[in-house]
Every structure is written in C-alpha cells, then in structure tokens.
Amino acid sequence: MQGWRCETLTGVNDLRWGPLPQTEPGPGQVRVKVAAASLNFPDLLIVEGKYQFRPELPFVPGSEYAGVVEAVGEGVAHLSAGDRVACAGHGGFGTHALVEARQAVPLPPAIDFKDAAAFLFTYGTSLHALMDRGALKAGETVLVLGAAGGVGSAAVQIAKAAGAKVIAAASTPEKCAFCRTLGADETIDYGREDLRAALKALTGGRGPDVIYDPVGGALAEPAFRSIAWRGRYLVVGFAGGAIPALPWNLALLKGAAVVGVFWGDFLKREPKVAQADIRQLFTWYAEGKVKPAIDTVLPMSQVRDAYARMGSRQVLGKVVLVNAG
DSSP: OEEEEBOSSSOGGGOEEEEOOOOOOOTTEEEEEEEEEEOOHHHHHHTTTOSSSOOOSSBOOOSEEEEEEEEEOTTOOSOOTTOEEEEESSOOSBSEEEEEGGGEEEOOTTSOHHHHHTTHHHHHHHHIIIIIISOOOTTOEEEETTTTSHHHHHHHHHHHHTTOEEEEEESSHHHHHHHHHTTOSEEEETTTSOHHHHHHHHTTTSOOSEEEESOOGGGHHHHHHTOOTTOEEEEOOOTTSSOOOOOTHHHHHHTOEEEEOOHHHHHHHOHHHHHHHHHHHHHHHHTTSOOOOEEEEEEGGGHHHHHHHHHTTOOSSEEEEEOOO
C-alpha cells in the first residue's frame, strides 16, 4: 500500500508519496484497491487547513474514488471482496484506502472506474442540493454558478434531468460553451457580463427559483438580489475564496430561503435517503441523462499537476487520477 501523505497543512507541495501500513479493515469498514480518484475543490482546501474540518494528521487526501473491495470488516453485509465500488471519504490518492462501508456504494456494470471516481461526491452533492434541500420542481428556473466545474457541471445535468430550465453562469466564453454541451438552456459569462442585468433579461425580471452556489465570494450578493419570490439559495461551497456576508433583509423582501448543503454529513446522518439518491443517479446514468465531464486523466504520480490544474481554474468538469493496472 502506498499513497500521498499529508503530514502538515501547508499545501500540495508538501504532500509526500510513500508506503502505508497494510491495515486490515475494522468493524464496519472495507479496504479498497483504488483504480481511479478525482479531485474536488475541498481536496485543495483540506491540505491547506482551510476546510471546515481538519482530519487528524497524517492522512491521505482524496475524497472521491472508485476501485475493488479487497477485504471486508466485521458487520459489513452489503459488500464482499471483489465488488466494484465508488467511495466518498479520505484516502483516494493512493493505491489502497480504508473506508467506512456506508460510504462505499456498489457499482452497476455499465459505469467504468473513471466515471465512477468522478460521480459519487459530485453528483450526490448536486442531487441532494437541488432535489432535497432545494425542492426543485419541473418547469422552475435554476441558476448554477461556477457551472463549468465539478459540482457545477453535475448540477446542470441533474437540473435538466429534473425538467428545469437551466441558466449556467461561468467565467469565460469557453466555459459557457462547455455548459451548453451539458444541456444548459442559457449561459451568462460573468467575467464579461453584469450578472443581475443578464438574469433580469433571461427571466423576464422574475429571477431564478433556485440558485446553486458553490462559488460564494463577490457573486453571492448580486445573485441573491436577483432571486425569485419564494426562491431557494443553496449554499454549496466557497470556491471563490471568500465567505459572503449577505444582507438578511434580502431574504425578507423576497420571501426567500438560504439553505445549507453538506452532503458528507447527509450521507452519514440520512443513509437511506442518500442511497435512494444514488440509485436515482445510476438510473439517470444508464439512461444517458447524466455523465461526468472529465477534463483530464493523469497517473496517480502526478497529483501535484492535478492540483495545479484545478488551482488554475481552467478545469472543465473533473480531473481524474488513475493507478496503473
């Protein structure tokens, strides 16, 4: 067993590749031979000590991955050695990972490891956000901020699968064009366009019913000022860096709700609902309604290059790391 160890919360350059102890799974755990792992924005924050929680050092980062179960701990009934699984939890940036069995999902035969490694965390977050927390209905209008990124691109596809009109907002013309390939009905290039003016024009002044925001920062207030009556503003993350401070009178004036989205805890606290969500996602995948957009595939040895590409904010979809064999 080998992996990228995070021993100090000082960033990507201080990750070290090396041997890991051959640990047997404890009660409720499985050991997975990792075939592929994908990079998410929290993976960047967590090795810098900027995420909302800090794992005990040292740890192996990588929150979304797929592979084959090698060993099963006591009390695990739904998985067996040899099962193909997608996982959400630390340890993906290595050759093997120990994961809580409740965070490992059996894969249908149709999905390959690269897609599976870019699926569970990203699409699980977006489905939970839009359908559970946002109560999205067919015919409503959804604004997706940061729509060309990992969770954003998933949100575009899921909102379309649910029958919504999707406005995808991104920072460049190239990213907007990419969002149209995912099914976006309209796009806003907020690197060049005024977000509020564009939303007013695209919605006839009504505003979006649901706003999916994994960005935060300076975009949050103009987006929230544009929300429709009884709108739902989904707080997914802060890829823009700053946590916004919204004027709360805006929620009052629009009868709007600000709704937090934390899929990781949802998976732990409401596993039956989360499993139902995942089954829905696999059904949509089989029907061709959702499919991870993979920007780049790199060998696991190039984890720093993967982080650098994400940090450049040029990624369209997901960066995936693969192990040989």
